[in-house]
Amino acid sequence: MKQEMEKYTKEDIEIWNYLFENQYKNLENKVCWEYMDCMNQLSSVLNSYEIPNFDHLNSKLKTATGWTVHVVPGLIEADLFFDHLRNKRFCASTWLRSRKELNYIEEPDMFHDIFGHIPLFMNQDYGAFAQKIGDLACKWKQDFIKIEQLQRLYWFTIEFGVISRQGKTKSYGAGIISSIKEATIVDEGKSVFIPYDIHKIIHQEYDIDTVQPRYFEITTFKQLYESLNELEVLFNNSAA
Ligand SMILES: [Fe+2]
Structure with missing residues (x-):
């Protein structure tokens, strides 16, 4: 699949412009x-x-x-998604939400995938972390429990991760960064912030349809990458 630039309409450009400008302004001091x-x-x-x-x-x-952006039609099978991640390809949609859906969409569109996710793939530690999640998922693809645990880890970091900076919580997860509402809620500091603990995360269930009731807070992106060594040992020790 390829992105077809000529298919974007004037309306699409206006929507992209609106979403980007508004959220970029909104993120000031809220994002890492x-x-x-x-x-x-x-x-x-x-x-x-x-x-x-x-x-x-x-x-x-x-x-x-x-890293590269890899075009997908929408949500894809987990094993395929992780295989792309392992190969430093981040899957992204090319379609954009309509005016009626400016504040909420059910499936990730190009604004979520590109504005929310892509910038941090310029960061070496973050990229190494994402790639290693893909590596581990491919290695353990026959093990349903470990795949579910890796999906939870992905959720509480790449989608909804936060980072502590001088006593304040800043966002880095794409689900927060691409949402005016959630970025503001996190910034208000009234949510539950739990110090990053990979053992807790892999056992923590989540709901995809609501603003998150809890976030796990890292201190550095290096911490994320290094925590995977711990997970690897845990996975190897629990192998049947
Ligand atoms: Fe996402």
Whole structure:
């Protein structure tokens, strides 16, 4: 599948422009500096005034960290998704939400996938963490329990992760970053923030349809990557 730039309408461009401008402003002081730094590095190919061209985005990403955006029609099977992740390919949709869905969509669209997820793939530690989740998932693909645990880890980090910065909580998860409502709720500091603990995370169920009632808070992106060594040992020891 390829992105078809010529199919985007004037309305799509206006929606992208609105979503990007609003959320970029809203994120000021709510998001970790690494995300903003990565976003700035990508500003010539990821900005409010044009719909991102994945070929242009890929040439920047690939040069920096070896990651690329891989076009998918929507949600795909978990084993395929993890295999792409292992190969440093992040799966993204090319369709954009309508005006009626500006604040909430049921399935991830291009704004969630690209604005929310892609910038941090310019960060080496974050990218290494994501790739290793893919590695572990491919290694243990026959083990339903471990796959479910890796999905929980992905959920509480890449989708809904937060990071502690000088006593304040900043967001880095794409589910928060692409939502005005959730980014604001996290910033208000009234949610439950639990210090990052991979053992707790892999046993923590989650609900995909609501604002998250709890978030796990890391201190550095290196911590994320290093925690996978612990998980690897745990997985190896519990192998049948
Ligand atoms: Fe996502």
